[in-house]
Structures are given as C-alpha cells and as structure tokens.
Amino acid sequence: MTDRRSTPVSAEELPDADGAPRPGDSYVQSFARGLAVLRSFGAQAPQQTLSEVAERAQLTRAGARRILHTLLHLGYVEADGRLFRLTPKVLDLGYAYLSSLPVWTQAQPLLEELMQTLRQSCSATVLDGDDIVYVVRLSAHRTMSINLGIGSRLPAYCTSMGRVLLSGLPPEALRERLSRMALLKITPATKVDIEVLMEEIAQVRRQGWCLVQEELEQGLIALAAPVFDRAGKVVAAINVSGQTAGPSVAHLLEHSLPKLLDTASRVSALVRVQQ
Amino acid sequence: MTDRRSTPVSAEELPDADGAPRPGDSYVQSFARGLAVLRSFGAQAPQQTLSEVAERAQLTRAGARRILHTLLHLGYVEADGRLFRLTPKVLDLGYAYLSSLPVWTQAQPLLEELMQTLRQSCSATVLDGDDIVYVVRLSAHRTMSINLGIGSRLPAYCTSMGRVLLSGLPPEALRERLSRMALLKITPATKVDIEVLMEEIAQVRRQGWCLVQEELEQGLIALAAPVFDRAGKVVAAINVSGQTAGPSVAHLLEHSLPKLLDTASRVSALVRVQQ
Numbered sequence: 001m002t003d004r005r006s007t008p009v010s011a012e013e014l015p016d017a018d019g020a021p022r023p024g025d026s027y028v029q030s031f032a033r034g035l036a037v038l039r040s041f042g043a044q045a046p047q048q049t050l051s052e053v054a055e056r057a058q059l060t061r062a063g064a065r066r067i068l069h070t071l072l073h074l075g076y077v078e079a080d081g082r083l084f085r086l087t088p089k090v091l092d093l094g095y096a097y098l099s100s101l102p103v104w105t106q107a108q109p110l111l112e113e114l115m116q117t118l119r120q121s122c123s124a125t126v127l128d129g130d131d132i133v134y135v136v137r138l139s140a141h142r143t144m145s146i147n148l149g150i151g152s153r154l155p156a157y158c159t160s161m162g163r164v165l166l167s168g169l170p171p172e173a174l175r176e177r178l179s180r181m182a183l184l185k186i187t188p189a190t191k192v193d194i195e196v197l198m199e200e201i202a203q204v205r206r207q208g209w210c211l212v213q214e215e216l217e218q219g220l221i222a223l224a225a226p227v228f229d230r231a232g233k234v235v236a237a238i239n240v241s242g243q244t245a246g247p248s249v250a251h252l253l254e255h256s257l258p259k260l261l262d263t264a265s266r267v268s269a270l271v272r273v274q275q
Numbered sequence: 276m277t278d279r280r281s282t283p284v285s286a287e288e289l290p291d292a293d294g295a296p297r298p299g300d301s302y303v304q305s306f307a308r309g310l311a312v313l314r315s316f317g318a319q320a321p322q323q324t325l326s327e328v329a330e331r332a333q334l335t336r337a338g339a340r341r342i343l344h345t346l347l348h349l350g351y352v353e354a355d356g357r358l359f360r361l362t363p364k365v366l367d368l369g370y371a372y373l374s375s376l377p378v379w380t381q382a383q384p385l386l387e388e389l390m391q392t393l394r395q396s397c398s399a400t401v402l403d404g405d406d407i408v409y410v411v412r413l414s415a416h417r418t419m420s421i422n423l424g425i426g427s428r429l430p431a432y433c434t435s436m437g438r439v440l441l442s443g444l445p446p447e448a449l450r451e452r453l454s455r456m457a458l459l460k461i462t463p464a465t466k467v468d469i470e471v472l473m474e475e476i477a478q479v480r481r482q483g484w485c486l487v488q489e490e491l492e493q494g495l496i497a498l499a500a501p502v503f504d505r506a507g508k509v510v511a512a513i514n515v516s517g518q519t520a521g522p523s524v525a526h527l528l529e530h531s532l533p534k535l536l537d538t539a540s541r542v543s544a545l546v547r548v549q550q
Contacts, residue, residue: 027305028345034306035349039371046375070303074310086372088401088408088426094369095426096314097361100321105424109414116391126363133363138413139384149380150425151363151370 033059037067038076038090047083094151101126103227103236104135106270111136111238114263118256120240120247124227124267127165130181132156132237157181157197158190160212160224161237167205168226168234174201190215209257211249219244223252225264230272238264308334312342313351313365322358369426376401378502378511379410381545386411386513389538393531395515395522399502399542402440405456407431407512432456432472433465435487435499436512442480443501443509449476465490484532486524494519498527500539505547513539 040056041048048056054064068084071077075089098104107124115122115138124136131153156162157178166174175198183192191197204210209225216222224239240256247255315331316323323331329339343359346352350364373379382399390397390413399411406428431437432453441449450473458467466472479485484500491497499514515531522530 027341028348030302031306031309031342031345032349034309035351035368038368041371041375043374043380046377066302067306070306073303074307076310086375088372088403088410090372091369091408091410091426093310093313094366094372095424096316097363097365097369098424098426099318100316100361102321105318108424112414128363133366135363135366139387149370149373149383151366151373 033057033063034067034070037064037071038086041086047080047085049082050084053084098135098150101135102229102271102274103267106274107227107236107238107267108136110263110267110270111138114238114240114259117259118240120242120256122238122240123161124236124238125161125165126236127156127162127168128153130156130177132159132162132165135236136238154216155181155184157183157192158186158212158215160210160222160241161239163197163201163204163210163212164224164226164237164239165234167201167210171198171202174198186216187214187218189213189218209261211253213249214244221249221252223256223260225260226268227264227271228268235271236267238267308332308338309342309345312339312346313361316361322355322360324357325359328359373410373425376410377504377546377549378542381549382502382511382513382542383411385538385542385545386413389513389515389534392534393515395517395531397513397515398436399511399513400436400440401511402431402437402443403428405431405452407434407437407440410511411513429491430456430459432458432467433461433487433490435485435497435516436514438472438476438479438485438487439499439501439512439514440509442476442485446473446477449473461491462489462493464488464493484536486528488524489519496524496527498531498535500535501543502539502546503543510546511542513542 036057037053037059040053045052045056050061050064050068053059053068054061057064059067068077072079076087077084078087103124103126111122111124121139122136123134123138125132125134134150134152137149137152154162156166166177169177175194178194178197183194183197184190185192191200209223211221211223213221220241221244222239222241224237226234227236227238229235238260240260242252311332312328312334315328320327320331325336325339325343328334328343329336332339334342343352347354351362352359353362378399378401386397386399396414397411398409398413400407400409409425409427412424412427429437431441441452444452450469453469453472458469458472459465460467466475484498486496486498488496495516496519497514497516499512501509502511502513504510513535515535517527
C-alpha cells in the first residue's frame with residue numbers, strides 16, 4: 001500500500017467521500033472490517049459466536065477472529081464462553097456524534113414538553129443520504145409496529161420528516177437525489193413518482209410543514225416541521241405522529257400543528273444561539 | 276506483525292481483554308487510532324480542522340490525515356472546507372449496541388409512563404467498569420446542572436443506579452472493584468470510605484433499592500432499583516431523580532418508590548421474556 005506520509009497534502013486537498021482512498025487500501029479495508037464487526041451485532045444478533053460474526057460481517061473466520069481480538073482488547077466487545085457481545089463502550093462513539101450536534105441537546109427537553117402537551121409521540125431526525133436518522137425518539141404509546149430508537153433509519157421520501165429535510169435541498173439537487181433513490185410503494189398510498197414528490201416537497205418548502213398519511217405504514221399519520229440553523233439551512237426535522245384511528249387530520253392541523261411549529265421555532269432559536 | 280491466520284486458534288481459546296493482543300500489534304493500534312479520532316469530536320469540538328483532530332486524538336498530522344481519509348471514505352466523517360464533522364452514520368455503531376440490549380427496548384416505554392406519572396426525570400443505566408452508562412434518559416425538567424444523554428457516564432460509587440449495579444457483584448469482587456476506583460469527595464456528602472460503601476451497598480442488596488442524597492451534586496436526590504435477567508443477575512438499574520427542594524424524602528419513599536419498584540419488576544419480566 002502507498003505510504004501517504006511520503007506525499008503530504010494540505011487539509012484543503014483532502015478528498016470527499018468519492019475521493020482518493022483506493023478500494024485496495026489495506027488500512028481503509030481493515031478499519032471498515034472492524035466497524036462491520038461492530039455493526040454485525042444488534043437486535044437479531046445480540047450475542048454471536050466467532051462463526052456467526054464471520055458470516056454476518058462477511059469475513060473469513062481468521063479475519064473475524066483478528067478483529068474480535070482487537071475489539072476485546074480495546075474493550076468494545078466482551079466474551080462469555082464462546083459468545084461475544086458489545087459493551088456499553090460502543091455508545092461512546094455514538095455519543096461523540098450526538099453531543100457534537102447542537103440540535104440534539106436543545107431539542108430533547110422541548111420535545112418532552114411537546115409530547116406531554118399533545119400526548120403523541122415526538123421525534124427529531126437528521127438527513128443522511130437517502131435516509132432520516134433518529135436523534136430523539138419519544139413514544140407516547142406504541143404508535144408503530146416497528147420499534148424505533150436513536151440511530152434507527154427510515155427512507156426520507158415517504159416520511160414527514162424526510163420530506164421536510166429534503167425540502168432544504170435546492171430543486172436540482174433534490175431531483176438528482178430522488179432519481180437515485182429506490183422509491184418503493186410500501187403502502188397503497190406511498191407516492192413514488194418523482195414529479196409528484198417534487199411538487200409535494202416544493203409545497204412543504206412553501207408552507208413550512210409536512211403532513212404524511214399512511215405512506216410508510218397503514219394507520220400511521222405524521223406531521224413534521226423544520227429546524228433551521230443561523231444560515232437558514234434545514235438542519236433537522238421534528239414531528240408528532242399518531243394513529244389514523246386517533247385524532248382526525250382536522251384536529252391534528254388545528255391543535256397539534258401550531259404547537260409543533262412553536263416547538264420547531266424554539267429549537268431553531270436555541271440552535272442558532274449555540275452555534 | 277505476526278500473521279494470526281497462520282496460527283489458527285479455536286474460538287474457545289480467544290483471550291479476554293487482558294489477553295493476547297500485543298501493545299505493538301499494528302492492527303490493534305490503527306483501529307484504536309481510528310476510534311480515537313471519532314471520539315475526539317463532541318460538544319467541545321463539534322467541528323475540527325486536521326490539526327485540531329491530530330492534537331485531540333494525540334496523533335501526528337500525517338496519522339490524523341490518513342484516518343480522516345478513511346473515515347471520509349467510509350462516510351463516518353464529512354468535510355466542509357477545512358472543517359471536519361461526524362455524520363449520523365456514527366450512530367449506527369451505538370445503535371448496534373442499544374438494539375442488542377434487551378433492557379433498552381423494554382425499558383423505554385415503561386420509563387416514559389413512569390415519568391408521566393411521577394413528573395420526575397427517569398433513566399436506565401448499565402455498568403461498564405467503574406461507571407454507569409445511560410441507555411435511557413428522560414428529563415421531566417432540568418433537574419441537573421449537567422446535560423446527560425444516552426451514552427454519557429457517571430461514577431458508579433456515588434450514584435443511586437451505580438450502587439444498585441454494584442450490589443449485583445459478589446462481595447469480594449465488589450471490594451476489589453471499589454479499591455481500584457478513584458473515590459473522590461465530589462460534595463461534602465459523598466461517601467468515599469470503602470467500608471462505608473461496602474455496608475451501604477450490602478443494604479441496597481438486601482432492600483432492593485437505593486436512595487442517594489446529594490452525593491453527586493448538591494440539591495440532587497435519586498432513587499434507584501435493579502432490573503434482573505432470567506438468571507437473577509442485575510443487568511441494569513432504573514431511577515427517578517429530583518431536587519431536594521422538591522418532594523421530601525418521605526414523599527419519595529411513600530409515593531415514588533412503590534411505582535419505581537413496580538416499573539423495575541415489569542422491565543425485568545419483559546427482559547426475561549426477550550432473552
């Protein structure tokens with residue numbers, strides 16, 4: 001492998017994600033494999049044997065063993081007989097991200113207040129590529145069949161917060177982003193036509209909020225609003241969600257929307273101060 | 276470095292954290308450095324230049340550049356001119372841990388219910404070495420001067436949840452653990468004598484709950500209870516906390532304690548089912 005130390009580049013010349021590091025770069029590869037082993041654990045595989053790790057992370061047994069050695073040594077994994085599991089130290093990594101995010105510390109208490117006022121689930125997300133990623137998730141009661149936690153992901157195109165976050169992109173970048181996405185008809189109501197989505201998201205941008213009904217899951221309805229930074233950029237979205245069997249759309253728009261918009265503008269104000 | 280692939284060991288022979296990997300093992304070192312770069316970001320350094328990363332992660336500029344290249348390539352870091360920041364992808368790692376933890380998915384909704392009933396902050400933590408690590412944190416209002424989130428840590432010896440978690444250790448292991456800890460007198464009330472702590476924690480074990488008053492922060496009072504797995508092992512602690520200026524200790528013990536114990540036993544029952 002090339003020794004990068006012999007060819008100094010300034011920080012400004014560092015490549016973006018599509019840039020310089022070669023696929024064959026062994027350092028990139030080994031680091032990626034280590035992270036793949038961490039990610040191979042989860043709800044479906046809270047404890048794994050060496051062979052299971054190798055299979056789920058798509059590594060040889062020897063490769064998996066070497067990485068497990070390393071993770072054991074660094075305290076990110078613990079062994080109980082033949083079984084391996086992650087330790088709470090793994091959270092340090094996610095915590096580094098969350099605490100670096102102005103919106104996260106600011107949104108949490110205000111969303112708790114909103115949840116207690118509305119008695120509906122409240123969340124905050126940020127955009128990562130084609131997905132929204134949860135940074136705050138407070139469930140008033142079980143509103144969804146899926147269990148969402150901090151760090152979990154949903155597709156942006158069919159969720160209220162996703163459309164709010166996408167509304168922050170310039171139209172041409174938005175069109176390009178949508179054209180690269182896998183637009184799946186998850187429910188009969190899911191909008192998958194790019195022109196329909198472009199118009200829908202343009203409306204979200206004009207009105208400053210987004211209502212999505214049953215496009216992600218039947219029976220689920222959600223209302224989202226943007227959080228802006230000092231430069232007026234959409235940096236996060238917050239939402240309230242409930243069941244279609246619960247409060248009517250008219251009630252949501254009359255009762256929940258003003259409170260959601262108020263919370264969003266208070267979070268934005270705090271984010272601007274903290275920046 | 277030794278090529279471990281040429282000396283196969285069975286999974287059973289894998290060393291524990293104090294075992295085989297040598298300090299000079301370059302793979303262990305490079306992986307540790309990559310994680311150190313991720314951890315160099317945070318509330319104090321949400322965005323960093325290359326030089327700042329190098330300084331905070333204690334690396335040479337060349338070393339920091341190589342790791343930033345890798346993290347950019349893998350999508351865990353993004354660059355904005357000369358500034359680097361973490362991306363939401365970092366949360367995938369913490370999410371892998373949280374979702375692998377039966378107590379986490381189970382405790383969250385029950386703690387939200389408890390918080391709404393008691394109007395006091397509620398949390399769940401697990402033990403990691405000398406620290407408690409937050410896996411759920413719901414603040415009814417600002418009860419503490421410090422901002423605690425998922426993944427944040429506090430010392431175990433002077434917190435209600437810490438003493439509950441320590442009460443799960445056999446007495447000899449507990450004494451050894453305490454003797455290795457830095458027992459600091461954080462407030463005038465903080466207990467730092469090992470014999471006093473041993474007796475205190477033995478009482479927690481007998482009574483099944485723990486009250487701590489102003490040992491972590493003046494004006495703060497907290498009540499914790501254990502969550503047990505199927506084998507009867509303490510796997511987590513949950514608590515309610517408030518201000519000494521708020522409800523009296525007598526009120527907490529009469530009113531909050533029964534509800535906390537009820538929630539703890541419901542979380543334990545769910546954890547046992549999920550295991």
